Amino acid sequence: MPGSSHERSDAARNRQLLLDAAETLVREQGADAVTMDAVAKLAGVGKGTVFRRFGNRAGLMLALLDQSDQKMQWAYMFGPPPLGPGAPPVDRLIAFGRARLALVEVEGDVRKNAAIGGQYGGPPYNIAKTHVALLLRQAGAPGDIALTADTLLAALDAGLVLHQIRALGYTLDQVGAHWERLVRQVTARPVQ
């Protein structure tokens, strides 16, 4: 086992420093601005350190997405309502979609840059789907819960939302309002 616990916590801090720098670059200049060089400069370390930590640019991008997924998961599992526990399920679903949409403009580019395919069935997809399905069940949504969760997540697909915002000219607010209506529609009890 190489390294003392002190060295390991240094390494973790170092890694976090680099990820924070990368995140800042994405937020301020877009995903294309995230090069190993730019991250090293902003973090004030040598370029070799970034390569040692993440292997290559794709590795850095994946680590970035991983961190973003974990923050989001923490927020909806343990954070304050309405995203976290304590609010009615429909309100939590609405908050979930709006939180995802807020990430899309930035994260969508990162996901494109990381060239991640086959999202369905991957761990991040399944974690989000489990959460959405749970809230749908709590809200008493009719029909097949898992298929409805897939449909809701499909409406939040980064590629689709970026197309709606960039090519079709919608605002995030308009897409968010559509999401809210969709959540209410799929959770409404059918009138018999």
Added chain:
Amino acid sequence: MPGSSHERSDAARNRQLLLDAAETLVREQGADAVTMDAVAKLAGVGKGTVFRRFGNRAGLMLALLDQSDQKMQWAYMFGPPPLGPGAPPVDRLIAFGRARLALVEVEGDVRKNAAIGGQYGGPPYNIAKTHVALLLRQAGAPGDIALTADTLLAALDAGLVLHQIRALGYTLDQVGAHWERLVRQVTARPVQ
């Protein structure tokens, strides 16, 4: 202008013969079975003819998708109800989804093989979206019609539906029933 009109209609017949052979291969053995060689053999022509007509395998796959898109478009624009004109808009929407789903098991593989990216905003996507939006408008669906059309088409995404069928074990019928419910949910007039 090379070739007489007789020669040109011969070429068109020839092309159709090869596409029919490719379609048969996809239906019976899956998209992976569609090689230039197999298509030539089934159509009873030399391999060179297939290459002359379509350039390469990707070109053949694209021509196949194009033909499938056009058949589907014809069916919903001019074919018999409920897919074609003459049925109530909600019934036509339901029929549209079920018709697309019936194609997915075969076509989904072809689309994967043709490695088509960036579907949003491409002509086939936009033609389908225009149709779905028209029916949503006729049905008096509330909210933003274009965003709702995107959501409905996202629920029919070939990659998603193949995942539901192959990885999750749903039947086409179950996915079709989910589609029908979704259509009724997004077209229902809100109770005030």
